[in-house]
Amino acid sequence: MEENTIRQTDEIEIDLWEICLVLIHNLALIISVGIMVALGTFLFTQLLVTPSYESTTKIYILNKQENASVTYSDIQLGTQLTKDYAELIQSRFVLEEVVQGMGLDLTYEQMKEKVSVTTPTETRILAITVKDSDPVM
Incomplete structure (x- = not known):
């Protein structure tokens, strides 16, 4: 009994325009997360870290x-x-x-x-x- 092996290649097509649109669509979220991380880091260093x-x-x-x-x-x-x-x-x-x-x-x-x-x-x-x-x- 012979088995036929089938090679299947998965191809993924990347559309740069779609990526740009997703980024633009989520721009407010990206900016707000960046500001929150910066504010959290600032508060952490000012309140919890003792300067040396x-x-x-x-x-x-x-x-x-x-x-x-x-x-x-x-x-x-x-x-x-x-x-x-x-x-x-x-x-x-x-x-x-x-x-x-x-x-x-x-x-x-x-x-x-x-x-x-x-x-x-x-x-x-x-x-x-x-x-x-x-x-x-």
Whole structure:
């Protein structure tokens, strides 16, 4: 018994004019949905999202004696000191001194969450960043 296989191809004809007419017919709906999404996004960001501000300062670390020229060992020592200083900046003693010196109403843990220290690889630069929801802080 032989089976005849019939190939059937489905062809769909797309008429661009019909698509344009459907879009024009639903233009009011398209515009109103766009405005509602924009308004919803605006209200969400204004009412529910807390803004976050950050400030960064960079410090160049160099171990140099007074009236002396910079040597290669000074540069190497400066690179090693950046890691030590990064740890010291985030230490309890330093952060508590900052809180007291600035008269802030924060604990050490709260201040530590706001402060981050980064050292780009093989440089003598420390980047200290403080993030807060209050732009004055």
